[in-house]
Amino acid sequence: MAQARTKSDQKEIKIALTGNPNSGKTTIFNHLTGFHQRVGNYPGVTVEKKEGLVLYEGHHLQIVDLPGIYSLTPYSPEELITRRVLLEEKPDVVIDVLDATNIERNLYLATQLKELGVPLVLALNMSDEARAQGIQFDLQKLSALLGVPIVPTVGHKREGIGELLAAAVEVANATRDWREVKINYGRDIETELENIQRVVEEEGLLNGSYDARWVSVKLLEGDQDIIERVRADRVLTVSEEASRRLQKLLGDPP
Amino acid sequence: MFRNAEETGQSNIRPLSLIKAGENVKLISIAGGQQLQARMLALGLLPGTSMEVLKNRSDGPVIIIVKGSRLVLGRGMSQDIMVC
Numbered sequence: 001m002a003q004a005r006t007k008s009d010q011k012e013i014k015i016a017l018t019g020n021p022n023s024g025k026t027t028i029f030n031h032l033t034g035f036h037q038r039v040g041n042y043p044g045v046t047v048e049k050k051e052g053l054v055l056y057e058g059h060h061l062q063i064v065d066l067p068g069i070y071s072l073t074p075y076s077p078e079e080l081i082t083r084r085v086l087l088e089e090k091p092d093v094v095i096d097v098l099d100a101t102n103i104e105r106n107l108y109l110a111t112q113l114k115e116l117g118v119p120l121v122l123a124l125n126m127s128d129e130a131r132a133q134g135i136q137f138d139l140q141k142l143s144a145l146l147g148v149p150i151v152p153t154v155g156h157k158r159e160g161i162g163e164l165l166a167a168a169v170e171v172a173n174a175t176r177d178w179r180e181v182k183i184n185y186g187r188d189i190e191t192e193l194e195n196i197q198r199v200v201e202e203e204g205l206l207n208g209s210y211d212a213r214w215v216s217v218k219l220l221e222g223d224q225d226i227i228e229r230v231r232a233d234r235v236l237t238v239s240e241e242a243s244r245r246l247q248k249l250l251g252d253p254p
Numbered sequence: 255m256f257r258n259a260e261e262t263g264q265s266n267i268r269p270l271s272l273i274k275a276g277e278n279v280k281l282i283s284i285a286g287g288q289q290l291q292a293r294m295l296a297l298g299l300l301p302g303t304s305m306e307v308l309k310n311r312s313d314g315p316v317i318i319i320v321k322g323s324r325l326v327l328g329r330g331m332s333q334d335i336m337v338c
Contacts, residue, residue, distance in 0.1 A: 070293075070296040070297055071292070071293075071295075071296030073292045073293070073296060075289065075292070075293045075296070101322060102298075102321060102322060102323050104298060104321065105297065105298035105321065105323075108295070108296055108298065109296075221288070221292070222288050222289075224289075
């Protein structure tokens with residue numbers, strides 16, 4: 001197909017694969033890269049990040065396979081690794097691999113990725129098994145609600161891999177910057193968040209490479225990794241006071 | 255969202271660690287800190303979630319089935335998860 005070669009045609013695109021443990025990330029990674037990374041039908045096979053380079057329609061794709069995680073809350077080393085790769089290496093697009101037979105739990109991570117603002121494509125993997133179990137998806141509606149493209153895939157049969165790659169490259173080319181999705185947490189929490197965010201911005205924390213609002217949300221959640229890395233007493237005092245006020249007001253820790 | 259067991263006013267609330275294999279229970283609350291609560295949320299364990307205990311030996315982890323998938327929870331964790 002004749003195509004006008006634009007600047008974006010030659011640029012290197014960094015694609016990161018995330019998803020719950022045992023959702024099929026490495027199987028998809030192997031199809032995308034032609035590698036033979038070890039896969040297993042049990043969680044936790046990938047414990048470090050793996051990278052592969054692929055040439056795809058004039059694009060140099062750098063594909064990164066990450067360990068399986070349930071959330072971006074740094075509870076385990078895997079979650080910490082994944083979050084740091086996402087925040088510090090800022091991939092051009094993230095493919096979140098979902099286990100279609102367990103969609104509710106899998107979408108939790110997807111919403112966290114959306115909140116972080118990463119350009120996102122969802123791979124609805126194991127879609128054949130979901131169908132066999134009688135689970136049906138209204139892909140158009142789900143995609144519209146989440147504001148991300150969704151591609152049904154069957155990892156072990158290679159189904160949907162081409163479509164997935166095309167969708168990822170399209171998102172990477174269309175998105176110039178990360179766009180954080182602002183979730184409205186309600187007036188009480190928003191007021192406190194604004195206070196924290198102001199101080200975070202004044203102090204110019206974490207070299208400004210992290211979104212100030214996102215950092216504020218994490219401080220309010222008591223995220224140990226962020227708290228340790230912020231190391232500014234003024235900010236921590238403000239966020240601790242905010243947290244105490246909210247706990248009193250709402251009954252639960254924020 | 256995660257109320258203390260006393261606040262819910264339900265009787266027969268026990269920690270998950272005391273539930274025998276084969277029993278079906280519902281999650282009532284998490285008697286742990288912010289970190290554990292966030293973890294439970296990420297695993298899809300919310301108040302009201304039904305689960306079946308698959309394995310529970312007095313000295314090891316508790317294995318449960320939630321929404322079709324097996325989850326292995328450490329002994330300590332299972333003592334903080336209140337069910338009935």
